[in-house]
Amino acid sequence: xxxxxxxxxxxxxxxxxxxxxxxxxxxxxxxxxxxxxxxxxxxxxxxxxxxxxxxxxxxxxxxxxxxxxxxxxxxxxxxxxxxxxxxxxxxxxxxxxxxxxxxxxxxxxxxxxxxxxxxxxxxxxxxxxxxxxxxxxxxxxxxxxxxxxxxxxxxxxxxxxxxxxxxxxxxxxxxxxxxxxxxxxxxxxxxxxxxxxxxxxxxxxxxxxxxxxxxxxxxxxxxxxxxxxxxxxxxxxxxxxxxxxxxxxxxxxxxxxxxxxxxxxxxxxxxxxxxxxxxxxxxxxxxxxxxxxxxxxxxxxxxxxxxxxxxxxxxxxxxxxxxxxxxxxxxxxxxxxxxxxxxxxxxxxxxxxxxxxxxxxxxxxxxxxxxxxxxxxxxxxxxxxxxxxxxxxxxxxxxxxxxxxxxxxxxxxxxxxxxxxxxxxxxxxxxxxxxxxxxxxxxxxxxxxxx
Numbered sequence: 370x371x372x373x374x375x376x377x378x379x380x381x382x383x384x385x386x387x388x389x390x391x392x393x394x395x396x397x398x399x400x401x402x403x404x405x406x407x408x409x410x411x412x413x414x415x416x417x418x419x420x421x422x423x424x425x426x427x428x429x430x431x432x433x434x435x436x437x438x439x440x441x442x443x444x445x446x447x448x449x450x451x452x453x454x455x456x457x458x459x460x461x462x463x464x465x466x467x468x469x470x471x472x473x474x475x476x477x478x479x480x481x482x483x484x485x486x487x488x489x490x491x492x493x494x495x496x497x498x499x500x501x502x503x504x505x506x507x508x509x510x511x512x513x514x515x516x517x518x519x520x521x522x523x524x525x526x527x528x529x530x531x532x533x534x535x536x537x538x539x540x541x542x543x544x545x546x547x548x549x550x551x552x553x554x555x556x557x558x559x560x561x562x563x564x565x566x567x568x569x570x571x572x573x574x575x576x577x578x579x580x581x582x583x584x585x586x587x588x589x590x591x592x593x594x595x596x597x598x599x600x601x602x603x604x605x606x607x608x609x610x611x612x613x614x615x616x617x618x619x620x621x622x623x624x625x626x627x628x629x630x631x632x633x634x635x636x637x638x639x640x641x642x643x644x645x646x647x648x649x650x651x652x653x654x655x656x657x658x659x660x661x662x663x664x665x666x667x668x669x670x671x672x673x674x675x676x677x678x679x680x681x682x683x684x685x686x687x688x689x690x691x692x693x694x695x696x697x698x699x700x701x702x703x704x705x706x707x708x709x710x711x712x713x714x715x716x717x718x719x720x721x722x723x724x725x726x727x728x729x730x731x732x733x734x735x736x737x738x739x740x741x742x743x744x745x746x747x748x749x750x751x752x753x754x755x756x757x758x759x760x761x762x763x764x765x766x767x768x769x770x771x772x773x774x775x776x777x778x779x780x781x782x783x784x785x786x787x788x789x790x791x792x793x794x795x796x797x798x799x800x801x802x803x804x805x806x807x808x809x810x811x812x813x814x815x816x817x818x819x820x
Contacts (some may be wrong), residue, residue, distance in 0.1 A: 385553070393538050400531045405526060409546045411520040415499050419515050423501060426513065427483035435465075435509055442466040454498055454514035460507065473513065475730030478504040485652070490517065497521060556585040560592060572600040641761065673818055674710045676747060677702055680740050683719040695732025696753075702740045706747045707818040710796045718792040721785045722751045722782070722811060731757035734808070746799070746814040754808040763802060 388599055429437040435457075442455045443466040456467035464470060480487050480503055488501050502512035559576055566574035569586050575593055580586035612687075628638050691698040719738075726736050734754045741748050758766055767790040793800050793813060801812040 384544040385550040386543070389542035393535075393542040396538050397535055400535065403525075404493060404527060404531060411523060411742060412499075415520055416485055416488065416513050419499060419501060419513065421490065422513050422515075423483040423485060426511075430483070430505070435505070435507070436509070438505075439466045445672070450803050452516045452519070454512065454516070456511040456512040460509065462510075465509075467512070472510065473500075476500065476502055476512070478502040478510050482598060507530075507809075523549065528540070543689075559579070560585075560589065563592065567596065603743055618644070631810075637711070671709045671711060674708055674712045674715060675705070676708045676715065676749075676815060677704045677706045677740060679712055680717050680719060680738065680749070683716055684738055685725045687720070691723075691727050694727055696727065696730055697735045699735060699737045702741070703742055706740060708747065708796065709818050710813045710815075714792045714795060718789050719751075721789055725785050726751065726755065726809065728752040729753075729809075743814070746816055748815040749815060750810065751813075752805070752808060752810040757805070757807065757809045767800070787789055 425440065426438055431442050439457055442457050444453055445453065446466060446468045449468070450615050454468055455480050456469050458464045458470060458472060458782060459465050462472070472489060476489075476491055480501075482503070486499055488499055490497055490499055492498075497512040497517040499517055503511045505511055563574055575596070576589050580589045624641075628641055631638050681700075684698075684702070688698045688700075723736070723738065730736060730753050736751075737750070737752045738754075739748075739750045767786045789811075790800060797816045799814040801814070803810050803812060
């Protein structure tokens with residue numbers, strides 16, 4: 370089975386969240402632009418009010434100069450709205466009229482006339498003001514300012530509203546992204562689950578329920594059509610292999626029987642019998658491989674098996690043969706390890722591996738069988754210090770009829786590892802060919818028996 374992708378690593382979730390983030394950022398950008406426009410409009414309103422005040426004072430100044438200006442400021446100061454700051458000083462800096470008793474510290478007069486520009490902001494007692502400070506002809510300082518507190522309060526309220534809206538957008542974007550990702554991942558997960566079952570060998574696996582009319586439904590339809598085609602081709606291949614093996618095995622056995630009637634040519638007859646027995650063994654191996662591959666992914670026929678006991682029995686059978694050839698056999702088998710499997714097939718796999726090791730190793734080489742319990746699977750290893758597997762054959766080691774040129778003189782037909790792979794697949798076991806400094810090493814990871 371394929372390993373489940375961590376949630377944070379799933380491309381669908383990342384893409385959906387990125388899109389949600391992009392929409393959220395665009396919304397936040399739009400709100401920031403709107404805030405700037407509102408702030409500019411409010412400041413424009415404050416400047417317009419200030420312009421109107423200055424226009425009125427300019428008209429009075431034209432009529433009666435400082436006297437009319439002083440009377441108007443005294444009248445406005447007596448009204449005391451609190452939203453304006455008015456101040457008129459004499460040539461010596463004494464207050465002639467106004468809402469303040471002294472000139473604001475740090476505020477300088479600049480510009481000429483009653484125009485709003487240049488206007489500047491300043492802070493007094495924590496309150497922001499927009500002010501125009503002029504020195505009228507004759508040395509009379511004039512200050513006309515508007516309180517920006519209402520403008521700032523409006524902007525603060527707008528910021529709070531936008532902050533709440535931004536928070537809601539982020540949360541809503543994340544929620545919508547999560548729900549959309551879950552929906553898409555659920556649809557993709559159906560196809561991944563099907564792929565896992567097919568990878569485990571169940572070519573008859575199909576997605577349950579009706580398929581939608583969207584892209585995912587079309588994908589599922591195409592996957593089903595592809596699996597139907599693969600299943601038919603696989604079934605035809607197995608049928609052809611079985612037919613060839615059965616049909617050729619029978620005439621070979623008949624020839625073996627007829628050879629027993631020939632007399633006077635015992636040496637030739639024995640050679641022919643040996644060749645026929647070898648051919649029959651090839652067909653038997655092909656039939657075993659076909660049966661194991663045909664049953665791959667099907668749980669039927671598998672029962673709880675003591676893997677440790679099977680390994681110990683096979684080792685006990687082959688250990689004397691290894692010693693007779695001058696090998697150094699070593700075994701480390703943890704007892705009590707169980708799998709769901711076929712005892713005969715497991716024994717056949719181990720026999721095949723150990724027999725091959727004995728066949729290819731020479732005196733003084735080491736043959737080792739280990740079986741231990743891993744965190745997720747039972748770990749079995751068959752290793753030797755013989756000639757090993759040629760580098761050019763590593764990628765095709767488990768294919769049928771794969772043999773090294775150097776081994777052509779050794780009896781065999783190159784079906785051993787192909788049978789091992791088929792039996793391993795039948796049991797859901799994983800094979801690995803780790804590199805070693807010398808010899809051949811095969812790791813087999815067996816699924817633990819569910820308790």
